Amino acid sequence: MQTYYSDLLVIGAGLAGERVAVEAAQEGFDVICLSIVPARRSHSSAAQGGMQAALGNCAKGEGDNVDVHFGDTVRGSDWGCDQEVARLFADAAPIEMRRLAHWGVPWNRVVPGKSFYFKGGEKFEKEEKEEKRGLITARSFGGTAKWRTCYTSDGTGHAVMCTMDNRCAELGINVFDRKEAISLIHDGDTCTGAVVRCLRTGELEVYLSKATSICTGGFGRIYKATTNAVICDGGGHILAHDTGVVPIGNPEAIQFHPTGIVPTDILVTEGCRGDGGTLLDVNEERFMNIYEPEKAELASRDVVARWMTHHMREGKGVKSAYGEHLWLDIRHLGDKHISTKLREVDEICHHFLNVDPRKQLIPVRPTQHYTMAGVRTNKDGAVYGLKGLFSAGEAACWDMHGFNRLGGNSLAETVVAGGIIGTKIVEFLKGYETDFKTSLVAEAVRKEQDRIEKLRSGANGKENVYKVREEMQDALMEGCFVFRNDAGLNKCIETLQGTLDKARKVSLVSDGLGANHELAAALKIEGQVKLGLCIAKAALERTESRGSHNREDYTARDDQKWLNRTLAYWRDGADMPELQYEEATPGYEIPPGDRGYGGGSIIEADKAEIEAKMFKK
Amino acid sequence: MSRQLEFDIFRYNPQDKGSVPHMQTFVLDETENMTLFIALNRLREEQDPGLIFDFCCRAGICGACAMVVNGKPRLACQTKTVDLPEQITLLPLPVYQLIGDLSVDTGSWFREMYQTTESWVHTNKTFDPGAIEERMENEVAEQIYELERCIECGCCVAACGTARLRDDFLGAASLNRVARFVVDPRDQRTDRDYFEIIGNDEGIFGCMGLLGCEDVCPKSLPLQNQLGFLRRKMGITAIKEIFRK
Numbered sequence: 115m116q117t118y119y120s121d122l123l124v125i126g127a128g129l130a131g132e133r134v135a136v137e138a139a140q141e142g143f144d145v146i147c148l149s150i151v152p153a154r155r156s157h158s159s160a161a162q163g164g165m166q167a168a169l170g171n172c173a174k175g176e177g178d179n180v181d182v183h184f185g186d187t188v189r190g191s192d193w194g195c196d197q198e199v200a201r202l203f204a205d206a207a208p209i210e211m212r213r214l215a216h217w218g219v220p221w222n223r224v225v226p227g228k229s230f231y232f233k234g235g236e237k238f239e240k241e242e243k244e245e246k247r248g249l250i251t252a253r254s255f256g257g258t259a260k261w262r263t264c265y266t267s268d269g270t271g272h273a274v275m276c277t278m279d280n281r282c283a284e285l286g287i288n289v290f291d292r293k294e295a296i297s298l299i300h301d302g303d304t305c306t307g308a309v310v311r312c313l314r315t316g317e318l319e320v321y322l323s324k325a326t327s328i329c330t331g332g333f334g335r336i337y338k339a340t341t342n343a344v345i346c347d348g349g350g351h352i353l354a355h356d357t358g359v360v361p362i363g364n365p366e367a368i369q370f371h372p373t374g375i376v377p378t379d380i381l382v383t384e385g386c387r388g389d390g391g392t393l394l395d396v397n398e399e400r401f402m403n404i405y406e407p408e409k410a411e412l413a414s415r416d417v418v419a420r421w422m423t424h425h426m427r428e429g430k431g432v433k434s435a436y437g438e439h440l441w442l443d444i445r446h447l448g449d450k451h452i453s454t455k456l457r458e459v460d461e462i463c464h465h466f467l468n469v470d471p472r473k474q475l476i477p478v479r480p481t482q483h484y485t486m487a488g489v490r491t492n493k494d495g496a497v498y499g500l501k502g503l504f505s506a507g508e509a510a511c512w513d514m515h516g517f518n519r520l521g522g523n524s525l526a527e528t529v530v531a532g533g534i535i536g537t538k539i540v541e542f543l544k545g546y547e548t549d550f551k552t553s554l555v556a557e558a559v560r561k562e563q564d565r566i567e568k569l570r571s572g573a574n575g576k577e578n579v580y581k582v583r584e585e586m587q588d589a590l591m592e593g594c595f596v597f598r599n600d601a602g603l604n605k606c607i608e609t610l611q612g613t614l615d616k617a618r619k620v621s622l623v624s625d626g627l628g629a630n631h632e633l634a635a636a637l638k639i640e641g642q643v644k645l646g647l648c649i650a651k652a653a654l655e656r657t658e659s660r661g662s663h664n665r666e667d668y669t670a671r672d673d674q675k676w677l678n679r680t681l682a683y684w685r686d687g688a689d690m691p692e693l694q695y696e697e698a699t700p701g702y703e704i705p706p707g708d709r710g711y712g713g714g715s716i717i718e719a720d721k722a723e724i725e726a727k728m729f730k731k
Numbered sequence: 732m733s734r735q736l737e738f739d740i741f742r743y744n745p746q747d748k749g750s751v752p753h754m755q756t757f758v759l760d761e762t763e764n765m766t767l768f769i770a771l772n773r774l775r776e777e778q779d780p781g782l783i784f785d786f787c788c789r790a791g792i793c794g795a796c797a798m799v800v801n802g803k804p805r806l807a808c809q810t811k812t813v814d815l816p817e818q819i820t821l822l823p824l825p826v827y828q829l830i831g832d833l834s835v836d837t838g839s840w841f842r843e844m845y846q847t848t849e850s851w852v853h854t855n856k857t858f859d860p861g862a863i864e865e866r867m868e869n870e871v872a873e874q875i876y877e878l879e880r881c882i883e884c885g886c887c888v889a890a891c892g893t894a895r896l897r898d899d900f901l902g903a904a905s906l907n908r909v910a911r912f913v914v915d916p917r918d919q920r921t922d923r924d925y926f927e928i929i930g931n932d933e934g935i936f937g938c939m940g941l942l943g944c945e946d947v948c949p950k951s952l953p954l955q956n957q958l959g960f961l962r963r964k965m966g967i968t969a970i971k972e973i974f975r976k
Binding site: 151152154155156157159160209211212213215216217218220221222223224225247248249250251266267269272273276279280281283284289291292313314315316343344345376377378380434435436462465466467468477579580622623624625627628629630631632 | 745813814830850856858862867
């Protein structure tokens with residue numbers, strides 16, 4: 115058995131993981147990063163939009179500062195976030211963007227002079243100042259008061275990922291690709307590494323470490339329709355959750371995007387609707403203007419996704435080999451606009467659909483997009499329940515996003531949180547000693563060998579992993595998607611309990627040798643169904659609508675009862691999660707108020723209670 | 732619509748002692764808007780769970796799924812079956828080590844390349860968290876970004892005559908990488924420093940100019956222009972070196 119040793123083991127080498135690794139390596143600690151794919155293929159690289167940071171360099175960003183960014187983030191979260199964390203994030207973001215520039219990110223820069231921009235299909239003029247020439251510029255994103263999103267053309271995630279991976283290479287960090295952690299090594303109190311399956315050879319390996327950090331991104335792939343890469347399957351969450359002592363924070367907080375293309379759920383930008391595109395049904399008739407007479411297609415993400423789902427439920431969806439969908443129509447925007455302002459959309463239509471959006475309709479449907487849910491950590495990134503275990507990025511519920519995250523805040527979180535949590539890991543590592551018990555390691559490895567052997571031999575049963583997965587995905591799409599209600603969630607839970615039983619009886623059809631995918635899928639299917647049950651159960655209990663969590667039977671945001679965060683534990687041998695709750699934030703800089711979009715009423719919290727919890731400045 | 736597609740797929744699992752390299756035929760009904768991503772996943776889930784291939788972003792952004800499709804290296808995710816004949820032959824990329832079936836080890840190849848080309852900004856300046864960022868002209872930033880768009884899919888190397896002949900040839904992706912740092916004003920390396928890395932037959936002088944790299948690049952990177960740019964630069968550096976001696 116190959117055994118590796120390091121001060122810090124980072125599971126996942128996307129932007130959050132590598133940023134954490136860089137911080138520790140710069141301080142002289144020995145770091146190993148594990149990644150299922152070569153680091154640069156991480157889902158971080160798919161983020162095109164940009165990273166929010168209040169630099170205030172561009173004309174439309176004038177007057178921006180970290181307080182405005184903080185306020186946007188808290189409002190965006192629908193007061194579900196930890197305000198201490200949102201503050202740490204907003205304050206550090208500008209420094210982090212500059213640091214990235216120093217390391218080599220080719221941020222777009224301010225170009226002085228007049229230029230045009232589009233908003234809602236209308237053309238406006240702006241003028242950039244000479245004194246700001248060459249500083250990092252920003253673009254506009256939804257939900258923000260100022261233009262604050264730093265970007266590199268249409269490939270921000272990719273460019274930052276290249277720079278971060280270069281920095282890892284420069285520092286000599288071992289980034290091992292095609293390695294998948296399948297369980298944590300721990301004694302119930304302290305985490306000391308992971309058992310890992312090599313995806314080149316299929317061999318098991320052991321990685322021992324003083325500190326371990328889970329940075330494996332979101333788990334959108336437990337839904338059938340998701341914009342996530344195929345590697346975003348909850349592997350990291352399952353590692354932590356399986357220990358029985360680590361909770362998933364706010365599992366019900368899942369964000370959906372209105373316009374994923376059918377069949378592959380690749381995202382087409384909201385810019386389509388922003389510039390005047392419309393949504394059509396099976397009769398090629400508009401419907402958003404019926405439900406939202408004022409804003410129509412320009413209503414917020416969650417609102418549009420809700421009405422689209424509603425309209426399909428009314429029987430107005432278009433049937434296809436891949437399920438029902440609706441149409442996005444941008445034909446009337448014309449060739450010039452589509453070839454320039456919506457070039458990406460044009461390319462996606464061409465490459466993946468064989469559709470010319472100048473002449474044809476684009477098949478779209480609401481799609482899972484982001485998990486605010488994650489491995490619950492404190493503000494230092496330390497995971498609840500296990501010493502030596504940390505988490506950062508989308509994998510974590512650090513919790514600056516609460517119940518809805520703003521565009522551009524997720525990509526920024528990867529590096530900003532990575533930097534902050536990396537620093538905290540360094541503090542933790544300094545002077546820290548731990549014991550590696552050989553019996554504990556042997557037991558952890560034996561357990562995994564046993565699990566694999568049983569899957570290969572069919573000792574547990576004869577269920578097919580792909581069928582079980584499909585059942586889970588369908589159940590979540592049906593009962594735990596954009597709309598949630600008592601009956602749907604109860605049915606979803608009932609189905610998933612049956613699915614969990616099947617997941618425990620999976621066996622392989624293939625031999626499972628080498629880089630076998632069926633084995634990888636089988637090893638995590640039970641954990642995935644458990645995550646699904648956490649979402650459904652937490653969503654059932656939360657009898658309110660907050661951010662992306664929408665209850666048809668409880669449409670108000672209830673600050674009296676639900677100004678809190680769900681913690682979902684899965685105890686050893688249990689068949690359902692155990693839910694606990696904690697306060698959403700230790701205190702308030704901004705007292706709960708209206709989000710400013712998305713509608714809905716609010717059942718207000720006790721004013722005196724909130725007042726007592728205001729941070730004193 | 733509704734064609735029956737015949738997939739001839741290369742099969743070999745080096746981790747299975749009984750495995751012998753061979754071609755295997757699968758049949759699948761075509762559906763609307765089908766890509767090779769959809770087709771291969773269906774084959775694995777419905778017909779042969781042992782089939783090994785790579786996908787990650789499935790959106791043409793990450794470069795994981797490059798393979799040889801009917802003779803040409805390309806990204807499987809953005810290959811629509813409607814653009815292919817009923818007979819589809821899939822082979823793993825050449826040059827790279829085979830992991831199994833259609834999956835090859837591009838990760839190790841590219842990581843070695845980062846080390847060879849020292850793929851990071853070389854500077855003696857230290858970062859000051861209290862200072863505003865150093866200014867850069869937007870044009871320069873865009874020029875750097877254009878070269879950084881490479882997704883490391885490996886198609887260019889797989890389509891390269893020289894790379895097929897000699898293992899040590901750096902290939903278009905590596906030379907493009909060097910060009911990215913040459914145009915970056917933050918990188919303080921000189922032409923002589925770059926000459927040490929690429930001024931030889933393994934580097935800039937090994938290219939036979941067959942243009943295969945640029946033909947197959949899914950991101951349409953100007954690989955041959957960069958090669959020409961570097962070759963001129965390195966040629967001049969070589970002449971200067973002669974006069975220094």
